[in-house]
Amino acid sequence: MVLMFQSLFCINVVFKFVFSEYRCHFCGKVQASRSNLIVHERLHTGEKPFKCDVCGKGFAAKHNMVAHRIVHVKILKKKKNSCHICGKLCASHSALTIHLRIHTGEKPFQCVICEKRFVQKQHMQAHMVTHIQTSSR
Numbered sequence: 001m002v003l004m005f006q007s008l009f010c011i012n013v014v015f016k017f018v019f020s021e022y023r024c025h026f027c028g029k030v031q032a033s034r035s036n037l038i039v040h041e042r043l044h045t046g047e048k049p050f051k052c053d054v055c056g057k058g059f060a061a062k063h064n065m066v067a068h069r070i071v072h073v074k075i076l077k078k079k080k081n082s083c084h085i086c087g088k089l090c091a092s093h094s095a096l097t098i099h100l101r102i103h104t105g106e107k108p109f110q111c112v113i114c115e116k117r118f119v120q121k122q123h124m125q126a127h128m129v130t131h132i133q134t135s136s137r
Contacts, residue, residue, distance in 0.1 A: 022031040026044040031037040039061045042048065048058025050065040054072040059065040072089075081090045085103045090096040098120060101107070107117035109124040113131045118124040 022034060022037045023029070024031070024037065024040055024044070026041060029040065031040050042060035048060050050059040050062045051057070052059075052065055052068055052072070054069070057065075057068065059068065081093060081096050082088065083090070083096065083099055083103070085100070088099060090099055101119045107119050109118040109121050110116070111118075111124060111127055111131075113128070116124075116127065118127065
């Protein structure tokens, strides 16, 4: 009797997947439930209705947003990376150092060609390319 029930159960599962009403309209992938199908189809549409209330990042599924929120909770516990001027929380000490330059006006990186100054090294390096491009014309 148990074997017969298991066989009927397997047939029922296969039937649901073959003739499913939970088939993706974009790629044809079958989902186990309507809610799974809705979340799956958001991968195709790009819809991200669940927004993090701290950083604004969007998510297709609520559980992903809830898991992401833990990142902010951990940062809040690590007050050592918060700006003492405006309170902004930074993910690392180096990010805080760069952020503080907004308040101090410090621009420690200088172009060796035109002497323009920059807050971040990569901004200066990107600027240097403009000199190479203009000199080759």
